Amino acid sequence: MPTHHLKAAAGGVFFFLFHAGAQASALPHDMSPLGMFFAADQVVKSVLVGLLIAALATWVVLLVKGASLLKARRAATHAVTMLKTATSLPDAATKVQGAGGTALARQLLDDVQQELRLSHASAPAAALKERAGFRQEQLIGQQVRGMTQGIGLLASIGAVAPFVGLFGTVWGIMNSFIGIAVSQSTNLATVAPGIAEALLATALGLVAAIPAVVIYNVLSRGINQYKAQLRAASAQVLLMLSRDLDTRGQA
Structure with a gap:
């Protein structure tokens, strides 16, 4: 050459x-995240603040609902263990009161005993079992609904946050092109800040969405397991009811 x-x-x-x-x-x-936040325009700032609030709300729901779910599952485990040792409804009521049993066990027993008091003394055993089972299902549904309150927020954050971050990305890139057109320059000093703000919005959207989806799945599995424990405790109560009704029929 x-x-x-x-x-x-x-x-x-x-x-x-x-x-x-x-x-x-x-x-x-x-060009730190905090510096890019203060350098962004109002729309991008609003997007970033909203995503930060969503990310904070995700962890608050985890702490609050996680503690409540853990406490409820321990109470359900204690109730199942206690009810398995009882042979009849009066025996279970005595053990729950004497051992300072859980509120869940007392609620299940009181629900069945209230139905027995409301029903006629000569009512058929099948009808009593059906009505008692219906009341138990209603009580279980009420407990589960109370535990699922607030979980839907996580699903909404997981579904919406990436699109909100994408909106901030599009807006930041649009501002970058506007800056290029106004300054009639394509150097890095004109293009880079807007692109960086856009990528920051995308990253923050993923930071808010990914933990929300993971925490939602974890809490959903925990609630399903809690529901299974409630059904197990209810089954023990209905088993004792059936046994007592058989004894009463023989008498």
Whole structure:
């Protein structure tokens, strides 16, 4: 290759590197997430603040519902264990009161005993079992509904947060192109801040959405297991009711 061609190529590479270095030095000094947040326009700031609130709400729901679910599952386990040791409804009521039993066990027993008091003394055993089972199902549904309150927020955050972050991305890129058109310059100092703000919105949307989906799935599985424990405790109560009704029929 001729020598003058090598010199021209080397000169071109040197000019490109020098020009890129000058453009990089012209970038804003504070390109941290906090600096980009304060440099963003109002729309992008609103998106970022909303995503931060959503991410904070996700962890608050985890702490509150996680503690409530853990406490409820322990109470359900205690109730099932206690009810399995009883042989009849009066025996179970005595054990629950004497051992300071859980509120769940007392609620299940009181529900059945109330139905026995309301029913006629000569009512058929099948009808009593059906009505008692219906009342138990209503009580279980009430407990589960109380536990699922607030969980839907996690599903909404997991579904909406990525699209909100995408909106911030589109808006930031649009501002970057507007800046290019106004300044009539394509150097890094004009383009990079808007692109960085756009990518920050996308990243924050994923930061809010991914934990929300994971926590929602974890809590949903925990609630399903809690529902199964409630059904197990209710089954023990209905078993004792059936046994007492058989004894009463024989008498």
